Amino acid sequence: MVNLGFSIGDLDFKNPVLTASGTFGYGPEFDDFLDVSRLGGIFVKGTTLEPREGNLYPRMAETPSGMLNAVGLQNKGIDYFEKNIYPRISGYDTNVIVNINGSYIGDYVALAERINALDKIPAIELNISCPNVKMGGMAFGTNPGSAREVTKAVRAVYGKKLIVKLSPNVTNIVDFARIVEEEGADSISLINTLLGMSVDVRKMKPALSTITGGLSGPAIKPVALRMVWQVAKEVKIPVIGMGGIMTTSDALEFILAGATAVQVGTASFIDPQASIKILEGIEKYLIEKGFSDIKDIVGYINRNS
């Protein structure tokens, strides 16, 4: 049999297929469609210290091979998460990872401390790349100084695995990857959505209430893949790739380019079983190609070139 497992430091994942934050709810939304515990891990909805209502409707627009969203981190806050959601999802036999967000560095730090105390959450994903909030989010992920500061501050209080999620809306993604690695991140995930926009030509106005929003889906795959390749070559910590992964082949592109694992995002909206199908497909590919370990193909394209 083939080995699909990987690890971030001493945290083991049974396989490299994870779900992307904001696209998989907290997990139970998908219980009817698949056995969530078969996945390598799930990254739950973006969480903040205080409850947030998010942006006004309309928050969504379809684009060619993709979609824009402007949800803006709607969530019920960490208190509610601890009390009502954590008990429901801590039974999953997989790594449940919380995506944390804030407007100020203090928010991130306070959140990280709270989540550090939750036994069944072995890691956080520090989201410095949300394009849909006025303060924080992408502002941290597009400024090298802020990216450094917030990573350092969270690292200082958070003892478990720290995954930092980068914004693609920058000139040089490798700069940011190096910075967060230097500040002690255990892993890097990328990409968050590209900042985009859509106009309703019939109504002559922006399609989203916020005018701009985050572009996800297959449309962004080539950009995501390029960034993952650039980053994976330059850092030593595991890179988790995402952006437009719909099929096994898409996931393999990322792994061959250097991603240790992948997150399936928007695809789950179109096919709630996409993640499981991709997991099965990766195993089949390895067998067909005669590899016994997923590690044998991580970054494969760099070896021959």
Next chain:
Amino acid sequence: MVNLGFSIGDLDFKNPVLTASGTFGYGPEFDDFLDVSRLGGIFVKGTTLEPREGNLYPRMAETPSGMLNAVGLQNKGIDYFEKNIYPRISGYDTNVIVNINGSYIGDYVALAERINALDKIPAIELNISCPNVKMGGMAFGTNPGSAREVTKAVRAVYGKKLIVKLSPNVTNIVDFARIVEEEGADSISLINTLLGMSVDVRKMKPALSTITGGLSGPAIKPVALRMVWQVAKEVKIPVIGMGGIMTTSDALEFILAGATAVQVGTASFIDPQASIKILEGIEKYLIEKGFSDIKDIVGYINRNS
């Protein structure tokens, strides 16, 4: 009847539908399919001082709703252009604009001087955004200092209309727009291609000989639109928008977001008549909506928000 014309300074264009450099050859490639002179203008193939062979094959990969290219400015150089191409295309009754490229500022300056002397070329498009060459190109378009220097140097020697084409592969597109406006650009065109990548999973290697290439087509439209909107709000000179325009509706999105004119690029590969169809569609839209001048809808979405 509706007025479709616009102008850059004292240079008049009969309508706002232009063709994007590198996607329309020199014009004659499309003579069998449409009357090129009906277009507002054509932007011919990227031209350099010396002949260039471009990058190795394969130079192209299809992606979801888009394509990657790594042509790398293959062209026969300005001598050949002057002698063999200029005479063939100077009969077009429309604005023929040359897209100029170089590895050093001196290349751009020398080229601009040569083209300044060509009577029938009323403008150049200064391409500081080609992602497919090792030197020059995007390197100028992603560094504020270089973008300023090259624009200033070309402006100093070039008396006709100077259009600067920006790279989307930057954190803050508005910075670059402001810089080139300050240095005397008469117009700004955007976006060039996004830097992307594709992996051939069957062959386990990059799809392009250059590994990364430029992403174009509908996939990039939301990003292009966002940047055009951001820039158009901040500069006084006309903005020419492009990126994934396939249909009338796509073109109108850009115009409503603030573009004075649009360039049709990759669409011409799929439908060589796309540009003319878009031109006809825009006229029809204006009539249906009761506008008498294209100017009435440029940046329309900003007026109500």
Next chain:
Amino acid sequence: MAKRIEDLKILENKRITDDFFILELFSAENLTDIKPGQFVQVRVDGSSDTFLRRPISIHDVDFEKNTFKLLIQITGNGTEKLSKLRNGESLNIIYPLGNSFGLPGENEKVLLVGGGCGIAPLLFLGKHLKSIGYAPDILLGFRNSERIIEYEEYLKIGNVFLTTEDGSKGEKGFVTNHSVLSTAKYDKIYCCGPDSMMKAIAGYCRKNNMNCEVSLENLMACGIGACLCCIVDTVKGNLCTCTEGPVFNTTELKW
């Protein structure tokens, strides 16, 4: 109650007007858990313009034949493609989704109000209400006589009142102007149609102290509560139309 994803066979694709058609779908699963007001998410295959699924109400269910129907209006690329499907082809569908209409109180007098393609969920609701002993009246509004659809189907359920905007059939004007609203007295109104119509009916109900449920058609990405795109602003804050709706009592909405 479990949601499922299934390739359903198209028994019939029937064009009923220029821009309306009905898909009759056959399922291998037991359909008894489908309730009036629920919807499905349809995958429109292989097109770059129809990346997301399309939400469509369940128009009618035949528990014996194990089939259900969708009443669809062609409004863009996705519905256009669906209209071209042929009998025997299959369609990938996630269902059943959303909450459902609440039942009226005992002996309450019920009116169903629908406009345009908003009449879709009301047929199944009407049949269900009739089967459990209610005698609902139905008020339908259309642009003009040529755009009237499914009239005969609703006649089987109860009295049907009509309005057309141009007066070419039934009373002239909008549903809110129809005389039945001032002559008959209803306890509960179920409404689905354009936002403007639902808001007008909600206003009417509030003024007249009637209980009113509406079915919303917010833009959706996932349809299963995962994306938070389909929210509606309610007295309890933002709620997802796809899981906590599409049916809302108008007292919950900030209309």
Next chain:
Amino acid sequence: MAKRIEDLKILENKRITDDFFILELFSAENLTDIKPGQFVQVRVDGSSDTFLRRPISIHDVDFEKNTFKLLIQITGNGTEKLSKLRNGESLNIIYPLGNSFGLPGENEKVLLVGGGCGIAPLLFLGKHLKSIGYAPDILLGFRNSERIIEYEEYLKIGNVFLTTEDGSKGEKGFVTNHSVLSTAKYDKIYCCGPDSMMKAIAGYCRKNNMNCEVSLENLMACGIGACLCCIVDTVKGNLCTCTEGPVFNTTELKW
């Protein structure tokens, strides 16, 4: 000689093996300007995986019926979709594109060599050569006997020699191993097939001082000389396969 873009009617979509099919297309235009070796750019509609057109050789032309045929192998999404088109549907095509095969010298002895779907452009070429007085031999290579296609069609043109890689029909091995190459003496060889086959034939011709033309299948975006994606490295520098090819004399190539 003018290129055109046209919606052509599919008279017949004929499946000939598991993965090969032939589309017969009817045009309203006069086809007499189509020459052997030219190709078309087919639009595969409305799919996000088939954004670009697909280049396909012109397999056969019937100037009387105003129809031409495409012989297509299913290799991915685009060709798969094309294989599902039904008789009577239409297909948007840009044609005719590219240069064409050169004529042999007077009284020259000609061999056509094809492998797999590379045999496509050779039928039209063979028929044309025969019609102007040549008697071409044909050498075809396939993986095994089950993958042999269009054999009868080529028999109408001249002698057909076969190889299969497993020896299940004809001589065993690759076309370059076939005994006819050592027994007969040809002046001109036309070849289309996998790159490896064309390179082997090109090498054989160089060694034996024969004139050789090959038809290349480079990846294309536009097909009309606008994008410069389809280049091949020649003694004259990078040339576009779509306008200066697809047919090249092997003396021009750096093979």
